[in-house]
Amino acid sequence: xKNLSDLLAEGVAGRRVLVRADLNVPxxxxxxxxxxxxxxxxxxxxxxxxxxxxxxxxxxxxxxKGEPDPKFSLAPAAARLGELLGxxxxxAGDLVGESAKSVVAALxxxxxxxxxxxxxxARETSKVDAEREALAAELATFADVFVxxxxxxxxxxxxxxxxxxxxxxxxxxxxxxxxxxxxKKLTDDLERPYVVVLGGAxxxxxxxxxxxxxxxxDRLLIGGGMAYTFxxxxxxEVGTSLLQEDQLDQVRGFxxxxxxRGVELVLPVDVLVTxxxxxxxxxxxxxxxxxxxxxxxxIGPQSRELFASKLADARTVFWNxxxxxFEIETYAGGTRAVAEALVKSEAFTVVGGGDSAAAVRAxxxxxxxxxxxxxxxxxxxxxxxxxxxPGISVLES
Ligand SMILES: Nc1ncnc2c1ncn2[C@@H]1O[C@H](COP(=O)(O)OP(=O)(O)OP(=O)(O)O)[C@@H](O)[C@H]1O
Ligand SMILES: O=C(O)[C@H](O)COP(=O)(O)O
Numbered sequence: 001x002k003n004l005s006d007l008l009a010e011g012v013a014g015r016r017v018l019v020r021a022d023l024n025v026p027x028x029x030x031x032x033x034x035x036x037x038x039x040x041x042x043x044x045x046x047x048x049x050x051x052x053x054x055x056x057x058x059x060x061x062x063x064x065k066g067e068p069d070p071k072f073s074l075a076p077a078a079a080r081l082g083e084l085l086g087x088x089x090x091x092a093g094d095l096v097g098e099s100a101k102s103v104v105a106a107l108x109x110x111x112x113x114x115x116x117x118x119x120x121x122a123r124e125t126s127k128v129d130a131e132r133e134a135l136a137a138e139l140a141t142f143a144d145v146f147v148x149x150x151x152x153x154x155x156x157x158x159x160x161x162x163x164x165x166x167x168x169x170x171x172x173x174x175x176x177x178x179x180x181x182x183x184k185k186l187t188d189d190l191e192r193p194y195v196v197v198l199g200g201a202x203x204x205x206x207x208x209x210x211x212x213x214x215x216x217x218d219r220l221l222i223g224g225g226m227a228y229t230f231x232x233x234x235x236x237e238v239g240t241s242l243l244q245e246d247q248l249d250q251v252r253g254f255x256x257x258x259x260x261r262g263v264e265l266v267l268p269v270d271v272l273v274t275x276x277x278x279x280x281x282x283x284x285x286x287x288x289x290x291x292x293x294x295x296x297x298x299i300g301p302q303s304r305e306l307f308a309s310k311l312a313d314a315r316t317v318f319w320n321x322x323x324x325x326f327e328i329e330t331y332a333g334g335t336r337a338v339a340e341a342l343v344k345s346e347a348f349t350v351v352g353g354g355d356s357a358a359a360v361r362a363x364x365x366x367x368x369x370x371x372x373x374x375x376x377x378x379x380x381x382x383x384x385x386x387x388x389x390p391g392i393s394v395l396e397s
Contacts, residue, residue, distance in 0.1 A: 199224020
């Protein structure tokens with residue numbers, strides 16, 4: 001796999017370099033609430049621009065429905081990237097249309113431009129190879145080489161991550177290289193007890209990794225939106241909480257498998273429930289007493305203590321997914337408890353995921369209190385599973 005240093009050594013002055021970054025940042029309206037992913041993308045882009053490349057950044061934001069939607073514009077990310085680079089980053093009004101063509105044509109050596117949200121084109125995430133390849137071919141016309149630097153998205157077989165790497169000479173970017181280097185420590189002779197903490201909201205995406213994690217971990221702590229499918233599988237009512245009804249059987253299988261393997265699977269014993277998403281008024285209830293008309297938005301005080309105690313003797317910890325809706329102060333306590341337990345811990349601790357990393361910063365915890373804060377949530381989980389990451393294997397082939 002050729003990397004950024006190889007590309008810089010070959011020389012990039014005057015060459016057009018398409019960089020796939022992960023700029024999927026949390027927003028409040030058009031304000032970025034955590035710019036971690038933008039900051040993480042700067043070193044590679046800056047190194048290329050400083051070496052005289054003409055840099056074209058492509059990225060996604062959120063999950064728009066395959067057509068332009070101003071709510072998901074990359075404008076805030078382009079503006080922030082410009083601030084961090086100290087130079088304007090022009091944002092094309094489209095992805096591969098007339099605006100993109102003229103913005104790219106106007107690029108000068110050392111300049112950086114950005115294409116609009118790549119998921120505004122339905123072909124980006126299409127399951128039909130030919131559709132993705134067609135978009136990749138259009139993106140490839142803009143550049144001479146491709147640099148894959150969006151670590152958070154390398155687990156997606158998408159046009160701007162996977163297919164485009166087959167259309168241009170492709171290199172792994174500095175961020176992806178560094179992330180892979182650190183995460184390897186979690187797959188090669190790690191110290192035990194090894195504890196994984198899972199939470200968050202992308203439940204259907206991430207349930208899949210559990211089968212494999214059960215073969216590797218000593219303890220699995222499950223909170224956040226992920227917990228309710230487990231609680232339901234154990235026979236508890238979960239009210240209107242986030243639930244993956246169609247995966248209940250699979251989850252029952254995980255519970256049985258954990259028992260068989262002697263993996264300690266720890267679920268919340270109490271939760272904060274409310275009647276409407278985000279409403280601060282709440283009750284604390286035991287997980288076997290969730291009212292039918294209430295939803296759980298954070299793990300409760302007893303669960304926080306329980307989770308912290310299960311982290312205390314860990315030697316290696318990987319954490320993805322907040323324990324609750326941490327964006328609302330009332331429901332941030334569970335996430336804070338887990339984060340604080342990790343900061344206190346002597347273990348090798350890795351936090352992964354856009355929102356998980358944002359939570360650590362939003363709660364004011366020191367970033368150096370963790371061994372590594374990864375920009376990828378789903379991506380790092382799939383890496384830990386030992387699964388092939390399409391965005392990486394395509395660079396190796
Ligand atoms: N009980 C819950 N109900 C609903 N949403 C929840 C709950 N607990 C946490 N969340 C939400 O989960 C979201 C984060 O989940 P997500 O799985 O996207 O994590 P992540 O760290 O961003 O990982 P990735 O990088 O893979 O997206 C937060 O916005 C948080 O509010
Ligand atoms: O937030 C993430 O995990 C990445 O940006 C990937 O986003 P996705 O889960 O919508 O593909």
